[in-house]
Amino acid sequence: MNEISAKNKDRKLRPIMFVGTGSDVGKSVIAAGFCRIFKQDGFSPAPFKAQNMSLNSYVTAEGLEMGRAQVVQAEASGIPCESDMNPVLLKPTSDQSSQVILNGKPVGNQSAHAYFMANDRHELFAAVKAAFDRLSQKYHPIVLEGAGSISELNLKHRDITNLRMAAHAGAATFLVADIDKGGVFGSVYGTIALLSAQERALMQGIIINKFRGDSRLFEDGRRMLEELTGLPVVGVLPYFRDIHIEEEDSVSLEKKYRLAATGKVNVAVILLPRLSNFTDFDRLESDERVTLFYSQDPAEIEKADIIIIPGSKNTTEDMLAIKNNGIASAILRSHKSGKTVVGICGGYQMLGAEISDPQGVEGSIASIPGLGILPLTTELQTRKTTMQCSFSFLNNPAKCTGYEIHMGTTKIHGQPSPVAVFEDGRQDGFLLNEKTWGCYIHGMLDNDHIIDYLLKPYAASLEKPRISIHDFKEEQYDKLANMIRQHVDINLIYNSLYKEPRVC
């Protein structure tokens, strides 16, 4: 623990917030790092982001849905996640429409226009503030994350995620800028210059992120930015590749591999247009035996040993998309030639004979034939299933964990052949043979023996990964915290958290 935190440990820390000059500047990872720093220093931090837009969600122990970035940050804080950490989650179902999750429950699909305009989102902001207030009764400091850029002038009066939230929280606010993107002086100076006096009063400093090379070379730049903005540059964080923290949105998915490689078990995850929960594959991706790539190229997909059809926010439209772009035929050919084809959630639904949506839950396609590999049909319902689950996989009695998030219910035609049996006796999924199966459970590939089962036909002689997923994540959070401590003036940050907020 550093001197300042040790001396003042009994005093309540005010909230801290990380906002950005734009999206994908690294706010979530920095927030996760600070959650771990505060935990290491003996405080009881908790994360908060008022609104996320993401197809990567998770389910709390209470069966409430929330964005995964705050789940990661809660893990870094060493506490269970709860929906108050992310009260609003927008899950885009198409370019025009999102499913709106409020306090963990879907409140319907709304067009972007209706959602953003209604009464300047007054009610939503009230709900968000209430969630924050509940959370701050239990934890301190609250580590808030903003969304995108804080200088979207036309959206400011409807903002519920950035500086209006910082003002409500009285948060010491730090601006994060990505130097790797270029234009860091313009974006930092411009962002600060466009703030109102009240907003400016919240700002405590600047963090330059993703710096490549020796940061001493940036000393002049740091001084210039301080002169231009009147704010201290509290840290210059390096661009890193050796710390693995789960990432929030599909911007990061774009950067992942697209090609098969030799000498490893090749796993292709179909890059569906509305792919959801791609974090399902993080553990598999980090397995030394595997090369995992995301692809929408039928020729590349056919090179894989194992094809996984992932979850989808819009199974019917994604089914149509893979029929039209040749991927469905590539999957069928691979299946026939004896390769592994596995489906998770939406992907499981696609492996069946038909997906129907009589009530238009996902869109305008009332019904569409699936791949016809598994003897099952799915109907999308208006009621959403969201729950964490414990289950056993096939005949292995070991307890596995995962979670379900879906609107569809699936009927098996003929003899059941479940993949998973839940603690309450319920069954899920269908196993046609060792190389052909599917089920609803997200996170199932975080269970090592299921990964081993998947890889067994291809990887018997290859070395296994050694460290458990829990220990691996803990190690990564500690590495992240240590890296931040090395490059940020942590005393200055603590000082700003002991100061009373300036009245805005």
Ligand SMILES: NC(=O)CC[C@H](N)C(=O)O
């Ligand atoms: N997470 C998913 O893959 C969801 C699948 C499908 N869209 C459903 O809601 O049932």
